[in-house]
Amino acid sequence: MRIFTLLLVLSTISTFAQEDTLSKNKKDWGRVYGGLETNIQRYFEDDGLGTQEPNDPLRSNSYLSLNYAIGGLTIGGQLEAYEENALLNYNPQFEGIDLGTYFVNYKTEKFDFTLGHFYEQFGSGMILRAWEDRALGINTALRGARVKYSPTYNTEFTILYGRQRSGFDVAKGDIFGFNAEFLLGETLNLYEKNQDLSIGLSYVGRYEELPFDNADYEELTNAFSFRADYMINSFYINTELNYKTKDGLLDVQNKLSPDFAKPGHAARLNFGYSKSGLGIDVSLRRLENMSFYSERQPSIYTASNGEITTSIDYLDKVVNFTPALTKQHHSQLANIYVYQAQNAVLFEDAAIMKAGETGGQIDLYYTFKKGTSLGGKYGTNISLNGSMWSNLPGTYTFNPPDYDTDFLGRGKKYFSDYNLSIKKKVNETWHLGFDYINQYYDQRFMGGGDLVKANVVVGEATYNFTNSRSIRLELEHMWATEDRKDWAAGTAEFNVNENLSFYVSDMWNYGNDDPDKQIHYYNFGGSYRRGASRIALNYGRQRGGLVCVGGVCRYVPESSGLSLSFNTAF
Incomplete structure (x- = not known):
């Protein structure tokens, strides 16, 4: 109806x-x-x-x-x-x-009223982000009411209430929120000094009835956030501090515990420097027990083949947003071992106990100027990136489950990625690129498996026939110590014009120790775009594993098939 x-x-x-x-x-x-x-x-x-x-x-x-x-x-x-x-x-x-x-x-000029479903984010989203990503199967819109009030153009207040979308229904938990944003650059006369300052304050509450009495935590969980952003000339720094009151944790059977409960904390610091030809950016973050769901205990699903999954596997009923702070690679092979932010407390066994993550990444960009020996006629772009993430240091006990973390330091290493990228325009016709990636990926802490150390090299070349017609070739190789071992991959893309393009690609797991699993993951297809409409056809194989968008990942199974996609706007 x-x-x-x-x-x-x-x-x-x-x-x-x-x-x-x-x-x-x-x-x-x-x-x-x-x-x-x-x-x-x-x-x-x-x-x-x-x-x-x-x-x-x-x-x-x-x-x-x-x-x-x-x-x-x-x-x-x-x-x-x-x-x-x-x-x-x-x-x-x-x-x-x-x-x-x-x-x-x-x-109106100062008010914004919404009834029904809406999307919202407070700060970077570490205590609230209601959003949609169809590629990942995520839609966590809130159904309720929201009011935004802007008494001046540099001040905004938001108050909201809703229940989070889950499928075609909503979750049982009630979500309350308040947010305040203040742009202080003009008020404090900072613009005249090439400075700017803004601060933000947020509150999110999740109320859900508990299935048992005498729990060691309340039915209402409160989360608070403070943010500050400051800029002077070419230097910038911003920070965000978050706190979540004590909340129940899951046991090894994904059941809510009445007495295993802890508060949550999150701290993020980002700073950098940017001017023409040079950029440095550093991001540091510490997460402890920052998983936040509109229903504490996940829903359990049993497929027709007997496979058991939970709502967590589908990123369902997630209130907040904690993406991985690592480089988002375009290489197929560099995306085999991708890192997913470890924001939850998880006690799998006496060897695998974790309470969150600590680490960071650094980006360095530099352009060798035109006319120099390394820049050549058109200049040369080089970027360096490094990231490393570890478990929180501290004391962990398995039975009964408990932990006490240290704020500074790092525990067992989860992941690292160090990479170099060089982009060079040789002339109006040829564009070249080279990437080297070194990765460390401990699968034992991220779903099970081996400790993998991998090295990936990528070379690419684009040849422009005209402004709208080009061909692009990319060759990749991975050397990996464990798991599925060595891979080779290649991609060819042909842009006929600004509307029509074709591609063919293959990933070959030639180094697998099992000869029956030395598989080719081939794909080929094309797309046509006209105005605001696009249609694409593809045939091939999907490699099983994590698929990530913007640092958020979900698992996809191996499959083979023919796909057709169409989208348009009007």
Whole structure:
């Protein structure tokens, strides 16, 4: 009924608006806008991968967003369809056709009111981020009410209440929030001194009834955040401090414990220097027990093949946002061993006990000027990046589970990535690139497996026939000590013009100790773009493992199939 009502209202409004265009009065009936995205995949049995054809092998995820705006009023919603089933390894609650989100928003010069679903982020998101990423199967919109008030253009206050979206329903926990942002540069006359300053304060509360009495924590969990950003000339520094009151933790069976409870902390410091041709950026972060869910105990799902997963596996009911602070590589092989932020307390066994993460990364960018011996005619860009992340140091006991961490120092190492990238424009026709990546990845602390040390080299070359026609070649190799051992990969892309392109790629696990697993993960396809519309067709194999967007990852299984995607905006 909600779907029918929304579509009827929007289609009626759209008809009136179109008819009125032809009228002499030219009365403003508002405008209708939105977008359509559909992703269809036909999965196949693949003896080489050892995968079976799933039930309902033809699957799709589709999204139709419609919005109507007139003056300060906007009404909208998103219709979603997952037929016959959602794509593999998406949240099982994404099933069938239904209205995913809907809202009414009204804005004035100083006020912004929303009823229904909305997205929001406080600061960097470490205590609240409600957002959507269709590639990862994430939609954690809040359904409720939000009010924003801006008494001046450099001050804003936000107050909100809602329940977090989970599938086509909402989670049981109530979310309360308040945020204040102050831009102080003009107020303190800092602009005249080439300076700027802003601060932010946030509160988020999650209320959920507990399934037992006499717990060592309250039904209401409170989280607080303070942020400050300062800039002077080419130097900048910003920090964020977060605190979460004591909350229950999960045992090894993913069951909520009444007496294993701890508070959470997060501290982030970022500073750097930037001017023409030179940039330095340093990010440091410490997370302790900062997993934050709208329902403390995860939902359990059992697939038809007996596989058991939880809502955590699908990044469902996550209140906050803690992405990995590492370089986001474009290389296929460098993305085999990707790091996912370790924000949770986890006691798997006496050897694997962790309470969070500590570490950071540093970026250095430098451009050798044109006309110098290293810069040549067009200059040369070089970048260095390094990141390292470890468990929190301290004392851990397995039975009964408990820990006491030290604020400074680092525990057992999780991950490191040190890399060098060189980009060189030789002339108007040739562009070259080279990357070297050294990685350390302890799978024992991130889902199980071996300690892997890997080295990756990447070479790429782009040849421009014209301003819109080009061909790009990329060759990669990985040497790895354990797990699946050595890989080789290659990609070729041909841009026929600004609208049409084709590609072919292959990843070959030739160094696997098991000859039956020395697999080629081949893919080929193309895309066509016209205006605001794009259609793409692809056939090939998906390597199983983590797929990441913006430092947030989810697991995908190995699969083989034909995929078609289409999206447009109107």
